[in-house]
Amino acid sequence: DAKTTQPPSMDCAEGRAANLPCNHSTISGNEYVYWYRQIHSQGPQYIIHGLKNNETNEMASLIITEDRKSSTLILPHATLRDTAVYYCIVRVVHRDDKIIFGKGTRLHILP
Amino acid sequence: NAGVTQTPKFRVLKTGQSMTLLCAQDMNHEYMYWYRQDPGMGLRLIHYSVGEGTTAKGEVPDGYNVSRLKKQNFLLGLESAAPSQTSVYFCASSFVAGTQETQYFGPGTRLLVL
Numbered sequence: 001d002a003k004t005t006q007p008p009s010m011d012c013a014e015g016r017a018a019n020l021p022c023n024h025s026t027i028s029g030n031e032y033v034y035w036y037r038q039i040h041s042q043g044p045q046y047i048i049h050g051l052k053n054n055e056t057n058e059m060a061s062l063i064i065t066e067d068r069k070s071s072t073l074i075l076p077h078a079t080l081r082d083t084a085v086y087y088c089i090v091r092v093v094h095r096d097d098k099i100i101f102g103k104g105t106r107l108h109i110l111p
Numbered sequence: 112n113a114g115v116t117q118t119p120k121f122r123v124l125k126t127g128q129s130m131t132l133l134c135a136q137d138m139n140h141e142y143m144y145w146y147r148q149d150p151g152m153g154l155r156l157i158h159y160s161v162g163e164g165t166t167a168k169g170e171v172p173d174g175y176n177v178s179r180l181k182k183q184n185f186l187l188g189l190e191s192a193a194p195s196q197t198s199v200y201f202c203a204s205s206f207v208a209g210t211q212e213t214q215y216f217g218p219g220t221r222l223l224v225l
Contacts, residue, residue, distance in 0.1 A: 032211055043201050043216030044154065087153065092210045101154040
């Protein structure tokens with residue numbers, strides 16, 4: 001079973017900030033939160049990850065709540081090219097660990 | 112630096128035929144993965160490898176075999192293809208730093224089993 005819960009779809013107007021929520025209420029202390037996205041028919045692409053603190057890179061920002069039970073991926077100025085399925089994953093690297101992607105959130109950027 | 116490449120890009124098989132999908136990475140990554148993705152679904156892990164010569168089962172391993180004879184290559188085999196194996200197959204390799212891991216995916220192989 002997926003360790004995360006995401007809304008199946010969301011809409012966002014072009015140029016506005018897209019805020020994608022993820023619930024991971026059973027996250028353990030050493031698990032990181034990762035976000036990937038998959039643009040139609042392509043392989044998934046890494047976006048960002050974090051443990052406790054908020055993170056920002058050239059693509060997005062990641063806000064993790066203080067209790068770490070949920071997080072939000074923020075795309076600050078969404079463009080049509082950001083239309084994709086976004087996957088939230090919690091994971092720590094173990095030799096016998098299996099990555100569970102879940103179904104993700106389908107983000108539609110509206111012109 | 113080609114990243115992760117997959118061969119072939121597209122293949123049509125008849126039920127019962129066999130084939131091997133090749134994944135290659137030039138980033139010296141230890142971990143490699145094979146996923147399948149069915150229409151409207153997320154990725155499901157088939158098999159993975161944490162290093163040369165090692166493999167392990169994922170969520171949906173039945174009907175597939177894998178080998179990691181060289182660090183840069185991860186092969187996925189279908190011994191007797193079935194229509195249920197019609198899917199898009201993605202390979203990934205990952206950079207691991209301590210307990211953090213970033214995956215890099217290939218472009219996918221589209222397989223149709225008739």
